[in-house]
Amino acid sequence: MLTRYLQLVLAGAMSQIRLEKWKIFDSLDDQVKRSIHLAIVLKQRNDLMDSWKYSALYVTEDDEVFGMGENLNNGCFGTGDKVPHPEPKRIDVLCGKNIKGLEHSKEPSIYAIYAISSIGSVFAWGENSQGQLGLGTRKNTLIPTKITKTLVGKKVVQVACGTNHTLALTSDGQVFAFGSNYYGQLGLSNNIDKSIPAKVDGSLAGRFVIAIACQRNASLALLDSGEVFAWGWNKNNILALKVPNNDNQNIPLDVLRLEREMFSKIVCGLYHTLALSTDKKVYAWGNNSNGQIGDGTKNRVTIPTIISSAIGGVKDIAALSCASAALTETNEIYIWGFHGDQDILSPTINYLFTTLDEVFAPDICRPLRPKEDLSLSINMNDSQNMWLEHGFDDKETADFVFVVEGKKIHVHKIILILRCAFFKIMFLGDWKEKHLSEQTIEVYSFDAFYAFMKYFYFSELDVQPEKVLEVFCMAHYYQMNELQMKCERLITTIVTVENAAEIYEKAHELSAKSLEDFVFSFCLKNMAAVVESDNFKTLRDGVRRDFLQRAAEQGE
Template sequence: MSESLDEWKIFRELGDDLKQNIRLAVVFRGSAIYVTKDDEVFGFGKNEEGFLGTGDMKPHTEHTKIEQLCGQNIQGLNFSNHSFFALSASGSVFAWGRNNHGQLGLGTKENTLIPTKIEGVLATNRVVQVACSSNHTLVLTSDREVFTFGWNKNGQLGLGHNEDQTLPIKLDFPSAGGVVTAIACLFFSSVALLDSGEVFAWGKNDYGILGQNADLKEQPVPCRVPGLEGITITRIVCGQIHALAVSSNGKVYSWGWNAHGQLGNGTKENSHRPTLIAGDFGRIKDVAAHITLHLSAAVTEADEVFVWGFNGTTNLSPTKVSFTSLDELFAKTSNEALTFRPLRLE
């Protein structure tokens, strides 16, 4: 357990007893939040944008207890540049950070630096996943319903209009598409994966991120991403304005913005259609990206890690690296070390 945490510079000076008591952790811009086995939650570090949920934006060299999250059995921690979320085992969502568009789902547009439980319609729904950009948020419930809130200038909430929402609103999907199994946010857009293996997207179509023709500027309701017909997608992840999708046969498809080579297609040309990433790297079992970075990565069934996009230098095609996991890659990225997903320590 402590070996996994030691991949991250911010955790290396912690005592072994403490490291062995941590079950969940995230790292962002020189700060860390961790949950202990006895269900207490602490934060320490630079505290940019009030990430630590301590009610201020001051650096915390001492480990500070986040009282609102203690005793909640926190199972998930998600963040963008400015907004932060914690998900409890019971399906409650706590939000804090910037809220100028209502992206915290608290019914106001006032910022808060203290984790606050989202009430309203989510009080009677068990949330199982949170996805957030800097300005809008999606949540997925155990009933496979999607609720959206926040900035909606480009239809990224999928509600058929362009009005911001400060409270969670249920999003309707085409009935023939199946049920939603995963969600992801981009800066101006949103993506969902259905149990049928189909991918839906909506919002602004900058750089072809919706997988639609370039003449389409916006899509205010969920629309099937073309170009994946006959392909069963099992996982989706998104960067700032690019998407990656893994198929059931271990192939990776990418589309959207490509100024840093984050599509892995050997060029810096954007793609308006999902395109197979070619390479002699065998079957892919997982991919990674994060909305704050222009970096993409994948790990094969042989546990080989490949990276493309910007990571101090630019790789236009998947390049094998010496790291043994995606978490280690993101811990030691020369661009900005962060957790692209919570560290779950068994």
């Protein structure tokens, strides 16, 4: 049966990572580059040369892990030595462990590094003066060492790092913290450092956390309810807590949010936070000295503030130091904050970038992975995909039923929640459906709604041509933009004299401009036949009048 862990399944291999922006990989041959499915890049200031030195760690498809470069931080490779490795050096202890995640601390030159395996084990090495490796000591270590103690039997799905503190998120939605606690950033109701992972309770007790993030000396958690909690360094309330506290905050408190607003992703710079809402808007708060909030000023922001809606719907966000970036649904990159030695105070489109990773190169804001299809909130391996395909309309494992034309379609709430913001609000918000196990659909046909639900499991549009316009309307209503575009492409192949007027009216009603224009062009070429069709005669008066006026203008 599907479990809540599927919310945080680590991605399998997809397309190739684009490595050309990171010069440290230039010496690798093309075959090796193609084999890399996960990488991080580290840097350290070279004061003598007034420049930066770089190192890299990467994982290949055949489950081997390598380090190369300057071997910063007195042994950041995990190879047990402190010497540079211009050529890749195999990290034996991590090979064969199916490493799916790599993370490192925020502060350059004092790296603590973490590797997460597919079974949820965490290996840590590097800087450990505050116990941030979670190994029960304060000794630096040159060799990746498995974190045990309180994480035994737990499956870790994410690690987030501040400067000297670390968070680990487990598959059952619990957060563990370790390292420096001077500012209360561990959230343990005290200011005592911890060298062994300690569970964060307080306001998080009994709640399910789906993501974590860290500022330099603060921590944040995103709950499955869409709420955000924060704790740690909070000078001038840069954490935007609902109950303002301008001092250090040592227990999790909820962040102020707009009424009914729900967040689906959080990321942090050194002292600012970005949050992506379920309706694809970007909110920001915290320090704004370089314009990283994106509100057009450099004034500190202590209330989550929506970034200009002019950038349209956003499907991914990233932050690094004093800079921010967003990827829109139309695959445009917007940047703001400190970029290229200048402060950009408002989101500005940049056509030079195609991925968020490239925005920050040669630094990185997150581990480099193959380019993902972010229309999916979860990414599965082949066996898990097979399970999903068999799970569709399976009444034995489903936990929700849609009744359409008297027939039942069995689905899993978690799949709908993760793939669609509308259903996330419906099932996790305060709607009545949250407490129901069945809903009757009256406005769509069974065949169309069945194809719509099937798309959630297969990511393929399997529908009869005569039903595709109906699915197109559903995709619009439920805000499934990728599906809407697939429907639109299919519709353009089935336009006829008999159905053109109906498609035109629906495209006009839904403001689907490209489809409307396509059908209009078809109608112009077949004007006499279209006007004589039954569908044209049933057009609403306003639509018919606008159509004829537009046609007359085209004929001038």
